[in-house]
Amino acid sequence: MSNTPTHSIERIGRSIYPLRVFGFILFGISILLSHSKTESPMDTWSILGLITCVVYPHLAYLSYLRNELRETEIRHMQVDMALIGAISALIHFTPAIVLPYLIANSAANYALRGMQQVVKGLALAFVSALLVGLFLNQTIVHETQPVELLGPFFYLIIVTHYMGHLAYTRGISLLKRKEEAEKMAHLDFLTGLINRRSLFQQIRQNDTQTDAETPDTTTIIMVDLDYFKQVNDTHGHDHGDAVLVQVSRLLKNSLRDTDLVARWGGEEFLVLLPKTNHKQGMMVAEGLREKVANGVFSHDGIDHKITLTLGVASYTCESDFQQTIQLADKALYEGKQFGRNRVVSADDGSSVRETLPCKSKAKDATPA
Numbered sequence: 001m002s003n004t005p006t007h008s009i010e011r012i013g014r015s016i017y018p019l020r021v022f023g024f025i026l027f028g029i030s031i032l033l034s035h036s037k038t039e040s041p042m043d044t045w046s047i048l049g050l051i052t053c054v055v056y057p058h059l060a061y062l063s064y065l066r067n068e069l070r071e072t073e074i075r076h077m078q079v080d081m082a083l084i085g086a087i088s089a090l091i092h093f094t095p096a097i098v099l100p101y102l103i104a105n106s107a108a109n110y111a112l113r114g115m116q117q118v119v120k121g122l123a124l125a126f127v128s129a130l131l132v133g134l135f136l137n138q139t140i141v142h143e144t145q146p147v148e149l150l151g152p153f154f155y156l157i158i159v160t161h162y163m164g165h166l167a168y169t170r171g172i173s174l175l176k177r178k179e180e181a182e183k184m185a186h187l188d189f190l191t192g193l194i195n196r197r198s199l200f201q202q203i204r205q206n207d208t209q210t211d212a213e214t215p216d217t218t219t220i221i222m223v224d225l226d227y228f229k230q231v232n233d234t235h236g237h238d239h240g241d242a243v244l245v246q247v248s249r250l251l252k253n254s255l256r257d258t259d260l261v262a263r264w265g266g267e268e269f270l271v272l273l274p275k276t277n278h279k280q281g282m283m284v285a286e287g288l289r290e291k292v293a294n295g296v297f298s299h300d301g302i303d304h305k306i307t308l309t310l311g312v313a314s315y316t317c318e319s320d321f322q323q324t325i326q327l328a329d330k331a332l333y334e335g336k337q338f339g340r341n342r343v344v345s346a347d348d349g350s351s352v353r354e355t356l357p358c359k360s361k362a363k364d365a366t367p368a
């Protein structure tokens with residue numbers, strides 16, 4: 001069963017069945033107390049009402065267990081309201097007793113199914129109270145003994161607090177799920193690295209925080225695994241996946257906390273080194289190349305040797321970020337042409353342009 005909001009509502013619906021049993025038993029006691037108050041003998045209708053109070057919530061629960069459908073739950077909540085109306089007539093509509101039940105159940109209807117369900121429920125309660133009241137020719141009795149009020153008010157307090165508790169816990173769990181979903185939307189599901197979209201967002205953020213007067217140089221390294229297809233073709237995709245995960249971890253662990261590593265796509269990564277000039281960036285790229293080339297990436301008892309080709313380009317916030325990526329990509333491509341397992345610089349002077357004002361750069365950092 002999928003974990004959709006509908007199913008989480010079903011679980012809440014299910015958890016209120018014990019309250020339904022409790023409420024109807026209290027309502028049954030109200031019938032008994034009502035008769036002891038008027039000293040009238042229990043007639044057939046009152047006995048029937050009493051039996052309904054005891055039996056119905058259990059039957060409702062059993063039928064719910066068999067169906068576990070949203071519609072079953074909605075039907076039961078409406079039957080509840082119709083029964084509250086009918087039994088209200090049996091206890092002479094005593095408002096101090098009937099109102100707490102109506103309020104509590106309406107609150108539950110509202111919390112679980114919204115206003116439409118509340119209106120339907122109240123209409124059903126009203127119609128059934130009217131019909132039974134007319135049929136039994138019942139009058140309204142206002143007097144109540146304090147003991148009669150205990151049950152309904154206890155029920156009201158419990159149901160409304162329980163609904164509050166459900167709303168609170170549901171709100172928290174929805175919030176957690178939303179946060180989790182937002183986090184996942186920014187991460188690559190295989191490697192756990194940030195994805196391309198998130199990288200652009202972070203660059204935009206960094207750019208707006210950059211001091212326009214003294215812009216720093218940022219260096220980009222495009223990283224591509226060499227002959228990676230062979231790993232997949234020879235050993236299968238799970239080996240390829242394991243290698244990607246291990247290489248991405250090695251890249252991440254080899255860099256500063258302020259550097260960014262993103263999965264650019266497939267077997268390609270983008271490393272972004274803030275406050276790093278081109279020369280320093282070249283050294284970092286060489287370090288990464290060496291580490292991976294000297295490493296062994298094992299999966300299922302098989303050791304894989306991997307090499308990287310890296311293209312390096314630098315920019316200040318004045319330069320065109322997209323163009324810098326293209327330059328790094330071009331350098332990477334050249335590295336592949338020259339035989340792979342190498343670092344190639346794109347620094348021919350064109351990677352750092354001084355044309356646009358610093359603060360307006362953020363808009364350039366949008367995915368191609």
Ligand SMILES: Nc1nc2c(ncn2[C@@H]2O[C@H](COP(=O)(O)OP(=O)(O)OP(=O)(O)O)[C@@H](O)[C@H]2O)c(=O)[nH]1
Nearest residue numbers: 224225226227228229230232237240241266267336
């Ligand atoms: N296992 C796995 N493989 C992937 C994933 N993404 C891309 N690939 C594979 O990466 C391979 C990339 O192949 P190519 O573009 O030919 O590159 P290459 O074999 O590394 O060769 P060069 O880049 O030219 O050195 C393809 O086989 C893709 O199926 C992934 O998430 N998991």
